[in-house]
Amino acid sequence: MLDLMLKNGKIVDGTGNPWIAGDVGIKQGQIVQVGQLQQEAHRTIDVHGQVIAPGFIDGHCHSDLMILDHPYSEIKLQQGVTTEVVGNCGLAPAPFFPETASLLQTYVEPILGKTKWNWPWKTVEQYMETLAKSSPSENIATYVAHGALRIAVMGFANRPATREELDRMKQLLEEGLRAGAIGLSIGLLYAPGSYTSREEIAELCSVLPKYNGLFSTHIRGEGNNLLPSIEEVIWIAEKTGVSLHISHLKAAGRANWGKILEALELIEAARGRGMDVTVDVYPYNAGSTMLTTVLPPWVLEGGIERTLEAFRDPSIRRRVREELGSEQKDWDNLVYSTGWHSVYLSAVHTEANRPLEGKHIEEISELRGQHPVDCVMDLLLEEGGQISIVYFHMSDSDVKEVIRYDKSLIASDSLTCETGKPHPRLYGSFPRIFAKYVREEKTLTLEQAVRKMTSFPVQRFKLGKRGLIVPGYIADLVVFDPATITDTATYQDPRQYPTGISEVIVRGEPTLSHGRHTRAREGAFIPAQHCCHH
Numbered sequence: 001m002l003d004l005m006l007k008n009g010k011i012v013d014g015t016g017n018p019w020i021a022g023d024v025g026i027k028q029g030q031i032v033q034v035g036q037l038q039q040e041a042h043r044t045i046d047v048h049g050q051v052i053a054p055g056f057i058d059g060h061c062h063s064d065l066m067i068l069d070h071p072y073s074e075i076k077l078q079q080g081v082t083t084e085v086v087g088n089c090g091l092a093p094a095p096f097f098p099e100t101a102s103l104l105q106t107y108v109e110p111i112l113g114k115t116k117w118n119w120p121w122k123t124v125e126q127y128m129e130t131l132a133k134s135s136p137s138e139n140i141a142t143y144v145a146h147g148a149l150r151i152a153v154m155g156f157a158n159r160p161a162t163r164e165e166l167d168r169m170k171q172l173l174e175e176g177l178r179a180g181a182i183g184l185s186i187g188l189l190y191a192p193g194s195y196t197s198r199e200e201i202a203e204l205c206s207v208l209p210k211y212n213g214l215f216s217t218h219i220r221g222e223g224n225n226l227l228p229s230i231e232e233v234i235w236i237a238e239k240t241g242v243s244l245h246i247s248h249l250k251a252a253g254r255a256n257w258g259k260i261l262e263a264l265e266l267i268e269a270a271r272g273r274g275m276d277v278t279v280d281v282y283p284y285n286a287g288s289t290m291l292t293t294v295l296p297p298w299v300l301e302g303g304i305e306r307t308l309e310a311f312r313d314p315s316i317r318r319r320v321r322e323e324l325g326s327e328q329k330d331w332d333n334l335v336y337s338t339g340w341h342s343v344y345l346s347a348v349h350t351e352a353n354r355p356l357e358g359k360h361i362e363e364i365s366e367l368r369g370q371h372p373v374d375c376v377m378d379l380l381l382e383e384g385g386q387i388s389i390v391y392f393h394m395s396d397s398d399v400k401e402v403i404r405y406d407k408s409l410i411a412s413d414s415l416t417c418e419t420g421k422p423h424p425r426l427y428g429s430f431p432r433i434f435a436k437y438v439r440e441e442k443t444l445t446l447e448q449a450v451r452k453m454t455s456f457p458v459q460r461f462k463l464g465k466r467g468l469i470v471p472g473y474i475a476d477l478v479v480f481d482p483a484t485i486t487d488t489a490t491y492q493d494p495r496q497y498p499t500g501i502s503e504v505i506v507r508g509e510p511t512l513s514h515g516r517h518t519r520a521r522e523g524a525f526i527p528a529q530h531c532c533h534h
Contacts (some may be wrong), residue, residue, distance in 0.1 A: 002041035003027050003508060006479065009052035013469040014454035016447050024052055026475040029508035029522070034469055045503060045510075047479050053450045054467050055082025055476035055504065056430050057457035060216075060247055060280050060411035062086065064093055064142070065112045071136040074517050075414075078497040079430040080478035082506050083139040083526065085461055088247060088413075089218040090147030090187030093119055094127035095172055097152050104151045106304045107190075110290035110386050113416030124176035132525040137511050139476070141461055141526040143185035143216060144176035146204065150192045156303040158195040166203055173207050180527025182461050183214030185247075188229070189293060191300035194220065194331075198232050205240040213528070214461065216245040223253040223332035223393075230263055234270045234277065243276040245460060248413050249402050250287070250394050253337035257395040264405055271407070278460055280411040281402040283432045285394040286491070288346060288415055288423035291380060291387040294335050296323045304385035311377040321373045338393045340365065340372040344491075345379075347388040347420030353379070357420040358492060388415060390423050390491065403433070404443050409460060410452045424494040428487030431498035435486040446482055462528045479503035 004026040010019040011034065025033035025041065033039065058076060064086040067073060076084060086092070091108050096119055121127040124144050131140050149169045154161060161169065173184060186201060187193040205215050215237055219229035230246065237244035246267070251259040270277045292300060292307070299307050299320060310316045327336055335343065340361040348357060356364055356379075365375035379387060402408050412429035415422065425432075430453060437443040444452070458467030466474040478501060485500030504512035509522040 002032065002039050003043070004505070004510070005037060005039065005041035005044045006052050006477070006503070007044055007046045008049060009047045009479065010049060011469055012051050012053045012447055012450045014054040014450055014467050016451040018447060019051070024469060024477065026505070026508045029475055031469060031473050031475050032471055034471060045479075047503070050479050050481050050502065051446070052469065053080075053478050053480070054454040054469055055478050055506065056080045056453040057082070057461070057463065057467065058084045058412050058414070058429075059409055059457040059461060060085060060088050061414045062088060062091065062111050062416060063414070065115050066416040067131065067136050067140055068134055069113070069115060071134050071521060072517055072519070073136055073138045073523070075427055076138060077504050077512050077517065078501065078515075079428070080480060080501050080504055081138065081430060082476040082478070082504065083141065083463060083466070085141050085143070085182070085457075087143035087145045087181070088185050088216065090145045090185055090190060090193045092124075092127075092142065092145030092148045094121050094124045095148060095152040096122055100151050100155055103155055103303045104148060106385065107147065107151060110292070110388050111415050113418055124172070124181060125179035128179055128525055128527075135521040136523040137517070137521045138506060138523040139526050140523065141182055141463060141528065143183050144173050144181045146184060146186040146196070146201070147190060147193050149173060150196065156192050156301060158191070158298070158301045160197060161200055166200065169204060170207050173204060177207065177211040177213050180525075181213070182528040183216055184208060185216040187218040188220035189218055189222070191297055194297045198236055202236045202239050205236060205242050208240065208242045212462070213242070214245055215240075215242045216247060218247045221332035222250050223256050223334045223337065224327070225332050226251055226256055226259055226263055227266065230266050234266065234275065237277065238270070238273075238275060244278075246277070246279040248287070248411070249279040249281055249408070251398050252287070252332070252393040253334050255337045257398055260398040260401050264401065267407065278407045278409065279402065279405070281399065281408045282411060282413045282425050282429055283399065283403060283437060284423070284425050285396050285399055286390050286392040286423065287394070288388065288390045288413070288425070291345075291376065291389045292385060294324070294343065294376070296320060296328070297331050308381055308385055311381055317374065317377060320377065321371065324373050334391070334393055342392040344390050345387060345420075346390045346422055347417050348383050349386050350383060353382060388417060388420070388422075390421075400437070400441070400443055403437055408452065409457045410449070421492070422494050424487070424489035424491055427489035427494055427496060428498055431485050431500065432487035434480070434482060439482070463526050464529045475505055475508040477503075477505040
């Protein structure tokens with residue numbers, strides 16, 4: 001007898017093949033039968049012709065701490081997401097050592113959020129154990145994050161690592177991979193990642209092949225430096241023989257719109273030479289990050305406290321104003337090409353500045369009667385450097401090109417945002433693909449869209465037997481109405497759940513039923529299926 005049967009569905013199995021009509025039988029957390037079933041089941045859910053698909057995989061997000069604060073994961077489950085991949089962009093809460101603890105915390109807080117409790121781990125492995133014990137409602141996998149490694153070993157020093165420092169980073173990376181991390185993530189846009197040479201990263205990547213680990217990267221520049229930045233990470237992957245995954249591929253800044261086609265050509269050329277390169281994409285023309293990322297990289301040396309101290313020096317202020325007011329060769333000055341009206345505050349810490357959430361910098365600087373750059377520096381001083389922003393810097397047609405590209409998978413790149421106005425991708429990314437890019441614009445077929453959220457990310461991130469509706473696979477499933485599934489989160493009112501998703505099943509357990517959370521917590525930490533060299 002089956003534990004659970006989903007009856008009368010359109011089964012979109014995750015392969016990209018056309019849907020079939022049928023039922024899915026589940027027992028002990030696994031899919032055991034697919035087709036026209038005559039079996040008895042303890043529980044049967046008639047889905048009345050809705051789509052039954054594998055649970056969606058959010059292959060790039062920043063829920064590293066949110067999952068511990070909110071183990072029910074309702075924000076993601078409401079979108080049909082059953083697995084999240086964390087530790088992206090070089091940002092993670094481990095390794096976490098006492099001597100550099102405050103540097104790491106101020107580094108990750110604008111992206112990962114702030115906890116009210118003390119982090120109980122030191123190593124990446126201990127962080128994984130904490131996740132596993134927290135019994136979340138969804139599954140989690142993680143990278144080892146380069147920014148966290150570098151801070152643990154050398155703080156925010158803007159110099160090459162010494163031999164000893166490199167060996168220590170390699171050792172910490174290897175410990176994380178051995179414990180089940182899926183690879184190494186780097187954030188070359190963010191200090192201290194931005195202080196690292198390609199040679200140093202290649203040296204770290206030399207640890208990956210032994211564990212079949214993935215090299216995932218937020219490239220150095222997504223604006224004027226887009227193409228050389230892609231060439232750089234391809235060079236690293238080619239030199240070390242690792243698989244490369246480029247995070248949230250985009251062409252930022254009006255002057256660079258259209259360059260996405262050249263970017264895709266570089267990736268295709270690398271694949272043509274036998275390199276394994278893929279990308280991910282989120283379905284919006286705005287990004288979201290920390291306000292500090294718009295500053296010249298040299299201002300961020302030594303960590304956020306030193307940066308804020310520097311803002312008190314009039315000569316440094318003058319230099320920052322000058323540099324942000326003109327095109328830069330060595331780093332991407334995105335604000336110069338898109339303007340301060342394209343940057344709005346999504347979250348601040350102080351009550352005093354709460355009314356500024358949702359307003360753009362140009363507007364705030366006019367309210368305060370200040371130059372926008374002075375306004376930004378003062379805001380950072382007032383908020384202790386902790387400000388999240390939403391940034392309109394992409395063209396819709398570029399976004400569509402990357403969504404259409406057959407080597408792209410869908411991810412949210414969502415940040416943790418307990419207050420304020422988070423980017424709507426936190427609540428809407430996956431339903432938006434179906435509403436906008438399948439139904440309205442016909443950029444993808446239903447089956448292509450499902451593949452980009454299921455079997456493709458599972459294969460990419462080595463997440464084991466999930467992502468397909470096949471007997472023997474884990475029963476992570478989502479049921480939705482393809483005619484009504486829609487994101488409702490907007491930039492001004494982002495905290496809204498989507499509509500059109502009725503059931504979400506995690507490891508065979510109904511976790512969302514008729515759109516309501518059942519309080520089931522069947523998720524797990526997924527160690528990478530390295531097929532393995534232990």
